[in-house]
Amino acid sequence: MRPLKFAFIGLGQGAAGTIPALAAMPEVDLVAGCDINPAMREGFTSRYAGTKGHASIEELCRDQNVEAVWVATPNRFHCEHAIAAMRAGKHVIVEKPMAITLEEADRMVEVSQKEGVVLLAGHTRSLSIWNRAMRRIIVSGALGAVRAIHIWAYTDWMIRPRTADELDPKQGGGIVFRQGPHQIDTLRLLGGGMLRSVRGMTGRWLEARPVPGYFTAFMEFTDGTVGTIMHNGYGYFVMGSLYPWVVEKRDYDDAKRAQLRRELIHGGRNEDEEKSEFRVGGKNDPAKSAAQYAAVPYPWKPFDLGPVEVACERGIMRPSQWGLEIGDDNGSRDLDLRYLQRPENDPSGGLSLAIVEELHRAVVQGKRAFHTAEWGRATLEAVLAVIRSAEEHREIVLERQVAMPDDYDADMPIGELLAK
Numbered sequence: 001m002r003p004l005k006f007a008f009i010g011l012g013q014g015a016a017g018t019i020p021a022l023a024a025m026p027e028v029d030l031v032a033g034c035d036i037n038p039a040m041r042e043g044f045t046s047r048y049a050g051t052k053g054h055a056s057i058e059e060l061c062r063d064q065n066v067e068a069v070w071v072a073t074p075n076r077f078h079c080e081h082a083i084a085a086m087r088a089g090k091h092v093i094v095e096k097p098m099a100i101t102l103e104e105a106d107r108m109v110e111v112s113q114k115e116g117v118v119l120l121a122g123h124t125r126s127l128s129i130w131n132r133a134m135r136r137i138i139v140s141g142a143l144g145a146v147r148a149i150h151i152w153a154y155t156d157w158m159i160r161p162r163t164a165d166e167l168d169p170k171q172g173g174g175i176v177f178r179q180g181p182h183q184i185d186t187l188r189l190l191g192g193g194m195l196r197s198v199r200g201m202t203g204r205w206l207e208a209r210p211v212p213g214y215f216t217a218f219m220e221f222t223d224g225t226v227g228t229i230m231h232n233g234y235g236y237f238v239m240g241s242l243y244p245w246v247v248e249k250r251d252y253d254d255a256k257r258a259q260l261r262r263e264l265i266h267g268g269r270n271e272d273e274e275k276s277e278f279r280v281g282g283k284n285d286p287a288k289s290a291a292q293y294a295a296v297p298y299p300w301k302p303f304d305l306g307p308v309e310v311a312c313e314r315g316i317m318r319p320s321q322w323g324l325e326i327g328d329d330n331g332s333r334d335l336d337l338r339y340l341q342r343p344e345n346d347p348s349g350g351l352s353l354a355i356v357e358e359l360h361r362a363v364v365q366g367k368r369a370f371h372t373a374e375w376g377r378a379t380l381e382a383v384l385a386v387i388r389s390a391e392e393h394r395e396i397v398l399e400r401q402v403a404m405p406d407d408y409d410a411d412m413p414i415g416e417l418l419a420k
């Protein structure tokens with residue numbers, strides 16, 4: 001199996017959490033990194049021996065040694081950088097949100113088709129083993145048809161350090177753009193992909209943060225399946241505290257969250273400096289603490305997605321510490337899914353590994369891609385519909401939805417377990 005020659009553009013906080021897992025994958029040959037900030041390039045090239053540091057997207061595109069690019073620059077650049085890389089013949093994984101307008105997503109779909117390269121959009125929590133296993137159980141029919149899905153998250157997303165663009169909705173800032181894709185991708189995966197309509201509401205409850213920090217939405221699929229999503233990022237309560245096995249190393253404790261919120265209200269925070277601590281080489285660089293909070297096998301945690309409850313005609317499923325709790329006509333049981341985890345230590349809980357695995361299969365092994373540009377566009381359409389529905393106080397009917405084919409993850413060995 002030959003590895004893909006891989007490069008990263010945007011070597012910030014998101015990249016710092018993703019690159020260590022990728023670098024350990026046999027499917028990946030990490031050859032380059034690109035960032036306009038020399039300190040980020042220096043941190044990257046000194047940690048990953050033999051890699052090149054590029055100062056611009058143009059320079060990266062000229063690098064003939066790069067076959068695939070992971071775009072992790074700020075949201076407003078996703079379209080521009082993905083298109084530049086595709087036009088240079090490179091395959092792309094683009095961070096969520098895929099883009100900030102549907103027009104941008106349309107162009108990305110068009111270019112991926114025209115250039116004949118693979119664009120994967122959907123580095124979201126839908127890719128966790130727990131959600132993918134629930135999808136396989138739904139497709140197997142063991143619990144009957146899926147009828148209702150509910151996802152709810154309480155996090156401290158709004159009080160974590162933020163750059164100016166993350167607080168500007170016109171640049172894809174705020175919690176709906178940044179966290180909506182996790183819940184909507186998961187909902188769409190489990191419900192089959194084809195949403196009919198969205199009725200959403202957003203909330204801006206903290207004057208010091210002029211972007212939505214809360215959203216909720218009711219979504220209906222074309223077959224009548226329903227879903228609700230909710231994310232409250234104000235940090236008065238975080239979901240991990242409901243689960244005794246979850247010890248968050250990176251998140252702030254109660255007292256720290258209250259202090260950070262007070263500082264946001266009264267001034268006194270240097271958020272640029274705080275955020276840089278989460279980037280490569282910083283005090284909170286995930287590569288330094290990864291072993292503490294994401295040792296393999298990793299237990300389920302709510303992360304920024306929250307618990308997912310899936311009601312089917314003849315049973316119900318939800319993640320448990322090591323797998324899934326399933327209630328059906330035979331009673332309640334726990335399916336241990338640890339055997340499905342890859343050996344690489346991935347602080348994201350396996351998402352980064354899963355999307356790269358999908359890219360490698362598509363590019364090197366010639367298999368079908370599933371989190372395509374069209375899939376990502378459909379998720380973005382629903383993200384934008386939550387925002388628009390909230391502004392216009394009405395239901396938004398969607399037009400660019402695509403289905404998740406039943407053969408996604410068809411080789412996941414879960415059937416035998418279910419039969420037990």
Ligand SMILES: NC(=O)c1ccc[n+]([C@@H]2O[C@H](COP(=O)([O-])OP(=O)(O)OC[C@H]3O[C@@H](n4cnc5c(N)ncnc54)[C@H](O)[C@@H]3O)[C@@H](O)[C@H]2O)c1
Nearest residue numbers: 010011012013014015035036037040072073074075095096
């Ligand atoms: N913060 C996270 O934990 C996290 C996790 C997963 C995904 N993401 C995604 O990653 C993306 C970036 O977020 P972040 O939090 O890492 O931000 P960040 O500010 O920490 O990192 C962005 C990096 O991009 C670089 N950059 C900016 N413009 C550039 C350009 N024109 N060319 C090359 N490099 C450029 C910046 O110098 C910076 O190093 C977002 O789309 C976000 O949704 C973030």
